[in-house]
Amino acid sequence: MSTPGKVIDAALPSNVDAEKTVLGSMILDPDAIDIVAGILRPNFFYQERHQQVYTAILDLHERHTMVDFTTVIDELKRRKQLDAVGGPAYITSLEQYVYSTQNVTHHANIVLRKHQLRELIRVTHEIQEDAYHERDDLEQILDHAEKRIFDLSEQRITREFQEIGTLTLETMDEIDKRSSQAHEVTGVATGYTMLDDWTGGFQPSDLIILAARPSVGKTALALNIALNVGAGFRSRQLHPELARGVGIFSLEMSASQINQRLLSSLSEVSMHQMRTGKLPAGNKEKLHRFARQLHGVPIYIDDTPGLSILELRAKARRLAAMHDISLIIIDYLQLMRGGGRVENRQQEISEITRSLKALARELHVPIIALSQLSRMIEQRKGKQARPMLSDLRESGAIEQDADVVMFIHRERNQDSADDEDDDKPQGPGRKTAEKALLVIGKQRNGPTGDIPLVFFGETATFHNMINYGDDNPGF
Numbered sequence: 001m002s003t004p005g006k007v008i009d010a011a012l013p014s015n016v017d018a019e020k021t022v023l024g025s026m027i028l029d030p031d032a033i034d035i036v037a038g039i040l041r042p043n044f045f046y047q048e049r050h051q052q053v054y055t056a057i058l059d060l061h062e063r064h065t066m067v068d069f070t071t072v073i074d075e076l077k078r079r080k081q082l083d084a085v086g087g088p089a090y091i092t093s094l095e096q097y098v099y100s101t102q103n104v105t106h107h108a109n110i111v112l113r114k115h116q117l118r119e120l121i122r123v124t125h126e127i128q129e130d131a132y133h134e135r136d137d138l139e140q141i142l143d144h145a146e147k148r149i150f151d152l153s154e155q156r157i158t159r160e161f162q163e164i165g166t167l168t169l170e171t172m173d174e175i176d177k178r179s180s181q182a183h184e185v186t187g188v189a190t191g192y193t194m195l196d197d198w199t200g201g202f203q204p205s206d207l208i209i210l211a212a213r214p215s216v217g218k219t220a221l222a223l224n225i226a227l228n229v230g231a232g233f234r235s236r237q238l239h240p241e242l243a244r245g246v247g248i249f250s251l252e253m254s255a256s257q258i259n260q261r262l263l264s265s266l267s268e269v270s271m272h273q274m275r276t277g278k279l280p281a282g283n284k285e286k287l288h289r290f291a292r293q294l295h296g297v298p299i300y301i302d303d304t305p306g307l308s309i310l311e312l313r314a315k316a317r318r319l320a321a322m323h324d325i326s327l328i329i330i331d332y333l334q335l336m337r338g339g340g341r342v343e344n345r346q347q348e349i350s351e352i353t354r355s356l357k358a359l360a361r362e363l364h365v366p367i368i369a370l371s372q373l374s375r376m377i378e379q380r381k382g383k384q385a386r387p388m389l390s391d392l393r394e395s396g397a398i399e400q401d402a403d404v405v406m407f408i409h410r411e412r413n414q415d416s417a418d419d420e421d422d423d424k425p426q427g428p429g430r431k432t433a434e435k436a437l438l439v440i441g442k443q444r445n446g447p448t449g450d451i452p453l454v455f456f457g458e459t460a461t462f463h464n465m466i467n468y469g470d471d472n473p474g475f
Contacts, residue, residue: 013117014046017097018110023050024094026057027069029101033061039108044115049085052076053094069095123148143310146317188244188327188366191228193464194451198440199404202327202366206403207357209333211371211392216408217436218370219253220460222329223261225368229327230299231266244326245298247319249312251335255301261460262299266290270458298323308337309355320363328363330356332370333398350397357401371398373407389441405442410434410455436462 022040025032037058042051056075060067073091076082085091127145187201202208212218230246250258264271267290269283279287300323302315312330319325330336338348353369360367373391387407392398399405438451452465 012046012121013114015110015114016047016050018107018114019045019047019050020094020097021107022104022111023053023057024096024098025101025104025107026054027067027072027091027094028098029104030061030067032101032104033057033067035104036108037061039105039112040115044111046111046114046118049090052079052081052085053091056081120149139308139310139314142314146314188229190225192225192438192451192453192462193466195438198446198449198451199443200446202368203403203445204364204366205361206366207353207360207401208366208368208404208406209371209392209398209402210368210406210408211373211387212408213373213375213377213387216410217455217460217462218408219331220261220455221408221438221462222331222368222370223248223258223460224265224462226299226327226329227262227265227297231294231297243298245324246300247316247323247325247328248299248301249307249315249328249330250301250303251305251307252331253303255303258301258303259294263287263291263294264459265461266294268459268461271460272458300325306335306337309352312336313355313359316359316363320365325363325365328360328365328367330367330369332372334372346397350401353397353401386437387439387441399442402442403444404440407439407441409437409439435465438462 022036026036040054042055042058045051045054053072053076056072056079057067060071060075065071069092073082073088076085076091082088123145127141127148130141130144185196185199185201187199187203187206189196189201190199210218210222226246226248229244232243248258253261260271260274263269264274267283267286269279269287273279273283274287300319302319304311304315307315316328333349333352336352338351356367356369371392373387377387377391386409389399389405391407392405434455434457436453436455438453440446440448440451442448454463454465455461456463
């Protein structure tokens, strides 16, 4: 069994000739200096003397002093580093490694890749040390390990500047494309017509907050969206060509319960019938038919209770690495734990929402996080009972970090908001359908306002109001 120890420098990946080529190119061609400076830092060079030469070149360039072999030698002499790097002869020898300064970007990237490999070895060594000596909690060690390795792939000093002219052409091309395909959405289509029109679909890297008091339908709507995305479910029909991967983190309900809810929504067979087994012959056959269709749907459920943000991030990264995920849903925010010590719950929620936003950007997928609302809303009546951004529970950071904030409002539930089961499918005797509003309280890049929906309690499903009407007998 290997034990932690010092990393052997001689075994580390490097390309010394590429380093010499880069330095020689910078001395011969001033334009190469700015190119390389945007790719490499001094410590990216393997040999220490090359780090010193590179720093000397950058300092000369920063002082607007001509860079050539003579000035570089003088600068190193001034720094008392000339002998350490090999003397004047070594500096002038760099010229022989340059065939064309036009290839400097290629050689700089070789140096960068070798540095990244050395960093990977260093990071894995540090992870070994952390694990051997148990320097932290296991979940924190795992989270730090994943983050450090992920950061290596992103390691570059800067992104290249982009000209506004080029960006404008690309923007107009995208607008023209959208105009010619006006019926399509640019993000992840939710299956709700007005919501997709207003948002263009949920956009990659966005954090979407779906909030309501208990009993109003947060989980129901989130699972409806999951089904619409994961099964390509449109107009009561499955369209496999539209299906996209969905990850669900359920901190409250079991995976089995989630699956039953999805099957009830898909088949339109009430959960009461499914729970009691009192299924009419037609509904039993329907359940089996839709169960077969649901079998291949790319929806992945994790029902670990009390997840910390560190654990959730690690699980989400692994899920995204294994499957093509287009949407992540978290049910719900207040059941999560932060990653470290905080003074109060408000700070903990702030840490969680910031981390979720960072995760959405890292994985380049939209994340829907369900959230409770403050009890203060129950003290308001009539039109004042509509949810507002100030009702978000436990932290103003939820509003600050979110790209989109949505509320569910059902007037008939306002007087019974403590009925935790009202969000769940109902048994016989419930009103067949009722009006609901999806209130867009915040959207960074789009309109806010009310989107009318129809809610069916027996199957806990929301439908587009456009498919119904005020004179519908179900209301």
